[in-house]
Amino acid sequence: MLGALGISEFDERVYRAYLAKPDRSAREIAEHLGTTPSRIRHAVARLVELGLLRRERQGQYRPVSPRTALSALLATRRADTEAAFTSVWDAVDDLASEYRANRLQGDPSQLVEVITGEEAVTLRVAELTQSMRTHFWVLDRPPYLGPYTVELEENFTMDLLGRGIDIRSVYTPEALEQPGRFQLITRLANLGEQARFLPSLPFRLRIMDRRVALLALIGGRYDRIAVVHQSGLLDAILELFDTYWQRAQPVVSTTPVAPDQPSADDLLLLKMLQAGYKDQAIARQLGTSSRTVTRRIAAIASRLGLDTRFQMGTEAAKRGWI
Numbered sequence: 001m002l003g004a005l006g007i008s009e010f011d012e013r014v015y016r017a018y019l020a021k022p023d024r025s026a027r028e029i030a031e032h033l034g035t036t037p038s039r040i041r042h043a044v045a046r047l048v049e050l051g052l053l054r055r056e057r058q059g060q061y062r063p064v065s066p067r068t069a070l071s072a073l074l075a076t077r078r079a080d081t082e083a084a085f086t087s088v089w090d091a092v093d094d095l096a097s098e099y100r101a102n103r104l105q106g107d108p109s110q111l112v113e114v115i116t117g118e119e120a121v122t123l124r125v126a127e128l129t130q131s132m133r134t135h136f137w138v139l140d141r142p143p144y145l146g147p148y149t150v151e152l153e154e155n156f157t158m159d160l161l162g163r164g165i166d167i168r169s170v171y172t173p174e175a176l177e178q179p180g181r182f183q184l185i186t187r188l189a190n191l192g193e194q195a196r197f198l199p200s201l202p203f204r205l206r207i208m209d210r211r212v213a214l215l216a217l218i219g220g221r222y223d224r225i226a227v228v229h230q231s232g233l234l235d236a237i238l239e240l241f242d243t244y245w246q247r248a249q250p251v252v253s254t255t256p257v258a259p260d261q262p263s264a265d266d267l268l269l270l271k272m273l274q275a276g277y278k279d280q281a282i283a284r285q286l287g288t289s290s291r292t293v294t295r296r297i298a299a300i301a302s303r304l305g306l307d308t309r310f311q312m313g314t315e316a317a318k319r320g321w322i
Contacts, residue, residue, distance in 0.1 A: 005073050007050065014043040015052050018063040025059060113227035114217070121145055121225055128208055128227070136160055137207040137241055138169040141200075143222045150180045154188070161192045168194045170248045172201050173276045182272055182285050189251040196248030197275040205241065213237045249274065262321065266300055269293070270316050273309060 002012050017029045024032070026040040033040070044061055047053040052069045053061045063069075115124045122145060160167055169185075176182045189195040204222065206214040213228040215237075228234050251271065262270070272282045279290045279297070286293065301312045 002070070005070065005077055007052075010039075011043045011046055014040060015047055015063065018053060018061065019066070022062050111229060111231050111233065113229075114224070115227060116224045118145060118223045121223055124225075124227065125206075125214065128212060128214065132160070132165060132208050133163075134209045135166045135207065136168075137166075137210075137245075139201045139203070139205040139241065139244060140169055140175045141172040141204050142174055143204070143216070145222045148178060150178070150184050153181070154184055157188050157193055158191075161188075166194075167192070168196075168245060170196050170198055170201065170244050171275075172198060173281065176275070177281060177284065179284060179287065182275075183268060186251055186268065186271060195251040196245065197251065198244060198248045199276045201244065205237070207238065207241060210238060262300065266296070267321060269296060270300070270313070270321060273297070274313055274317075
């Protein structure tokens with residue numbers, strides 16, 4: 001049962017014998033298990049090394065609590081396994097890069113895959129997404145492929161964050177028009193996604209592990225994409241992403257928050273204004289009317305003693321609200 005932890009079946013029997021009667025000597029356990037004291041002593045030495053037994057005095061050993069000893073051993077084995085798999089993945093990546101480089105020398109058309117049709121695009125995107133290990137960088141704007149729900153996006157992003165993947169996303173206002181998505185992105189930004197805004201983007205782009213990029217070939221549609229592999233072209237795409245990333249404004253402010261911070265609802269409203277939303281779009285996100293949004297904006301401006309929305313945005317940023 002404990003073989004996965006490096007404990008042999010015989011050593012497990014010895015450990016269980018100590019758990020049943022901790023005061024028994026090696027000779028008594030040998031008699032109980034029908035073996036020699038020498039074999040028991042060798043098993044005890046291995047169990048002591050694994051942390052399952054501890055020596056109290058000459059020839060006397062006590063079992064360590066299974067929850068304590070086996071949990072520690074399990075954590076060590078898991079770390080060793082993950083390190084081994086990481087090394088294997090690095091080797092796989094190196095071999096794949098070498099293979100692709102050799103293929104490109106003979107056939108440069110392998111540099112870029114062109115995928116057409118919704119079904120083919122969906123399958124290829126899913127395949128590449130599942131293989132991600134380190135980075136997921138996005139320029140996010142419509143169009144999208146397939147149905148969208150806030151729940152699907154939240155589960156997807158939380159899975160990536162749980163795997164320690166570096167997520168960087170640049171959003172446009174039209175990318176966040178689905179009701180509830182702005183609130184979701186704000187929440188995810190507080191949990192680890194690095195999210196920023198820009199008024200506009202030229203196309204939709206996904207970069208995975210800095211080894212492959214996906215971008216739409218036709219504006220307004222996402223059923224024909226180019227998959228760009230490691231090359232000078234991919235290097236240029238990475239540089240392009242970094243340019244937009246540096247220009248974009250963070251969703252979550254890094255400025256120390258002032259003690260007079262407004263309510264969560266008002267903060268969300270201010271962030272949407274900063275992102276370029278009009279009153280009608282804000283109303284759709286908040287599930288209210290444009291007139292109510294306009295009144296709330298006026299109330300915030302009045303509270304700050306300001307006259308214009310530009311002044312309000314400047315003051316909110318200075319105070320570290322947005």
